[in-house]
Each structure stands twice: as C-alpha cells, then as structure tokens.
Amino acid sequence: MKVLVAAPTGLCFGVKRAIGFVEKALTQAAPVYALGSPIHNPQEVERLQKMGLCVVQSEMEIPAGAAAFIRAHGAAPGVLENLRKRNVNVIDGTCPFVRAAQDHARELSEAGYHVLILGNEKHPEIIGMRGYVRGPSTVISTIPSLFSSTIFKSSVKIHKLGLVSQTTQEESLLAEVAKAALGVADELRIYNTICRATIERQQAVRRLASAVDGMIVIGGHNSANTGKLCRIARDSNCDAVWIEHAGQLDRRWVLEKRVIGIAAGASTPDWLIEQLHNAIDNIAGRQGDVRNE
Ligand code: SF4
Incomplete structure (x- = not known):
C-alpha cells in the first residue's frame, strides 16, 4: 500500500x-x-x-x-x-491577509464607496471586516443574493462601488460578481482579497484525486474549508472520507485500497496528520511509504 x-x-x-x-x-x-x-x-x-x-x-x-x-x-x-x-x-x-482585506474595506468606505463584500455575513471574518466600514455596505454570498440586494433593486446607479471578498472565496465567483456589478455602478473599484492558501489546497486535492484509490480528508467537521476539500475529491470521482482524527478511520476501507491520498484542511494541525499516518501504517502493517505529491 x-x-x-x-x-x-x-x-x-x-x-x-x-x-x-x-x-x-x-x-x-x-x-x-x-x-x-x-x-x-x-x-x-x-x-x-x-x-x-x-x-x-x-x-x-x-x-x-x-x-x-x-x-x-x-x-x-x-x-x-x-x-x-x-x-x-x-x-x-x-492574519495579515485578513488585515489587508479589512484595510481595503476601510479605505473604500473612507473614500466614499459603497462597500460590496463577497462572503458569508455570519462568518467572524466578515463580521470583523464590516466593523471597519464607516459608510454603507452590502454582503452577498452568491450571484442570486447580489441580484436580490438593494444595490440591484435601486432604480438609480450607485456612484462609487467598491468590491472586496472574504479571503476564502473562489476567484471565479469574485469575477462573476465583479462582472455583474459593472452594470449598477458609475465607478467600480475591486480588490482581490482572496488568499492563495485555500486555492492551492483545493488544486492539490484535484491533482491527487486522479492518482489514488481513495482519499482521507482530515479536519474539523466545523471547518468549511475541510468540507470543501472533501467535496472536491468526491466531485473528481474519488472515494473520499472526512474524518476528524485517526480514531475514526475505517480499517476495512483502508485495507481495500492500494493507494491512499491524505489531504487536510487549513486548520488541521500537523500532529493530527502524523497520527493518521501512523494509524494507516498500523492497519496495513507497513513501514511507512509516504510521499508528498
Ligand atoms: S486561509 Fe489562512 S493564510 Fe489565508 S487568509 Fe485565512 S488565515 Fe490567512
């Protein structure tokens, strides 16, 4: 194995x-x-x-x-x-990347822009970021929520609209929002505040999915980015399981596989990944043939 x-x-x-x-x-x-x-x-x-x-x-x-x-x-x-x-x-x-997004939101509002934030309004990062906005702001998480927002329902164009994003959003969605927002503002300023760490972890799972028989995604069940990694693996037709710790590993599932992939959310500490390696080694009775892809 x-x-x-x-x-x-x-x-x-x-x-x-x-x-x-x-x-x-x-x-x-x-x-x-x-x-x-x-x-x-x-x-x-x-x-x-x-x-x-x-x-x-x-x-x-x-x-x-x-x-x-x-x-x-x-x-x-x-x-x-x-x-x-x-x-x-x-x-x-x-995080300095979150700080940069907060700074952009503050600068935009101080310069008279209506701040449009792409993200989950209940997420602590967005609650914190919104606190830096001095004037009007709107939070949207999807294209339909943008179309149903007051920005789109208003009969007059917004003079100055500034767009920032939660650091963990997808770039393709930010681009779609920017394109749609062009039609409702005289002036649109966009800051791409998306962090590469999330994108890189998702790309790594896509690459790995085609090279393994099954993938173990390890991370908190309350971690949205870990859940996303599991969905990406499954969407790539990979038999993926999502566990929080090595104790949840299914012995039979492990023994059925020839090549197992491991991916971890951005909030999974190294010691949990190491425990998982050891648990797989124990189940498979192997010396450990682990490679970083
Ligand atoms: S994913 Fe990590 S590095 Fe990126 S903004 Fe969030 S905390 Fe910072």
Missing part, C-alpha cells in the same frame, strides 16, 4: 502564526481568553484548553486586565477598543 499526501496541505500560514502566538502567551501567563473558537478544529482547541486557554463568545466575558487572543479571522475595531478600555492585553493573531 502506498500513501500520497497532497501538497500543500494542512495548516495555512495565518492559522499557524496565530497558534504560535497563543502558545507563546500560554507558556508565559495562563489563562488566556480566546474570543471565539481559536481554530476550527476541536482536537487542537482541546489541546490549547489543556494549556490554559478559555474560549469565550463575547469580549465582555473577559476579565479586566486579563490576556485576550484574537484569532486569525480578526475582530471588529469596536471589539478591540472595548478590550483596551478595560486594560485587557490583546494578543492579536489576525
């Missing part, structure tokens, strides 16, 4: 950086309060909680003078201001 690993796969730069910040803070002074789940991976959250991380849902739950961790998705400026007013030590893990 052979095991091929998608490349790149697993933790992206932004999440790795943020986790590094919180680990360092925890070794210096626990507890540290995380505003929202620090990473979409239950096993990694559990590991950090054992080190002294407390996950809270609102900044008001964080005691004055304590240490607060802001995850890679970032937070709205009002939230950061509330924390600083209460002398909370903010450990800011906002």
